[in-house]
Amino acid sequence: MSNETTPIRPDPVFTPDAAFFWEGVTRGELLGQRCSDCMKITHPPRPMCPVCHSIKRETVKLSGRGIVTSWVIPRHPAPIGFAEAPIVALIELEEGIRMVSNVIDVAPDAMKNGIAVEVRYAPTKGGKAVPVFAPAKGGARE
């Protein structure tokens, strides 16, 4: 499912405040934005901390582990850039932030809320990547 030979998935959109996220993913790292002053992790990224209003921010490597908070399968019209309908999911990461992603390696019939997942990386057609999530193997990893 995730090992397309020639990727057709759309590239992510790089905005000035979120470019670090997609650059990280393309290198195989899941990064979050952390405030350098109060340590608050925010997603989506933004140029100012909503808690202490600092503009000093740093990237932090995220665990890549989370649970599925919600999920859907877009059936019609077919999404652009997918050979088969993906499972689109909202992942709640251990760090307490949510992000939109895909769940892979789970059959649509077996999909349910609350399953534990961990990050993988899926290539996009222009040579970038996005984070996707597969069922967690359990226990410590890499």
Added chain:
Amino acid sequence: MSKFAAIAGIGQTEFSKASGRSELQLAAEASKAALDDAGIDPADVDGMITFTIDNSDEIGLTRCLGVKDLGYTARIPGGGAASVATIHQAAAAINSGACEVVLVWRAMNERSQYRFGQPMAPPSGGVVNIAGNGTGSLLWCMPFGAQTPASWGALATQHYMNTYGVTNGDLGYVSVAQRKHAATNPLAWFYGKPITLEDHQASKWIIEPVLRLLDCCQESDGGVAIVVTSLERAKDLKRKPIRIVSSAQSIPAEVEVISNYYHADLNVMPEAQGVAKRLYQRSGLTPKDMQLAMIYDAFTPQVLYQLEAFGFCDQGEAKDFIKGGNIEVGGGLPVNTNGGLIGEAYIHGMNNITEAVRQLRGTASNQVAKMTNALVSCGMAGAILSNS
């Protein structure tokens, strides 16, 4: 409070799938109809309000209407989810003295010229600056295959449905009630075309397991306009004034338009809760004082969230509240008596405001008995309108 603004006139074009004319022409025709309805000379309009995403511009419209001297303009963010904010803005402008006759409009060839419901491919290459219209959907959803409003909305909704055991079959009660209303409303695209729960369940999945085709609003061409002035001035005009008892907007922390995934509790619609709190506080009214609720229904689940947020039923109980004819004319709380955006047309929520006005005037096709107060909600904004 002694000062009130009032809706003095409403107007619209026909609702279709191919208007055959420009969006500016739709805006001008709807505006002229609303001003005629009010009995106001178009030359006397001195305020204009529309959506940030409306393609027509104020100067183009003043040139059509022969407006003498426009003194105030504003646009509201958030698309249809904020449609009632146009009324909130208009009331604020009137009550502040910034202008005297506000023309609100929304006109679009949303079916024939472009289609909101079709997947969008994100732009490629380099760093892009995107304002985003209050949504992160383009940036955070597109590369994962969530490329339509239906998919963005449904992704939050599945959490709510899972929590409260709401099935897609439950949502069918909203579609059936609204299509029943549309079937007897000659203005509606689905006039004469009611559906059954079986039709709903037989319609194809759009976003599994949340939305079938018959859970989704239409794509429409058309224009709607509303004239707002002071209650005092409206009393001397052609129509019985419909008083804007209270109006409100609410965009709570971490809420965004439709790709609304980042606030604390995905089982609620915080923006609708915020609107409800402000509307009830400012008016002293309660849910029991409403004889009608016009609720933004881009997709059926949005109706359930708002019924709960506005206190018509308890949290998680909307799935039962919508059954047994309760939201039909003659039921406990008639909802979207024109057929809503699902049954009448999708003029980005504005046609749900004009239906509230018709109900309060006593001129609706599916007239509710003993109308005094109507709630109009779109999620991020709302108003209580009254004929008393």
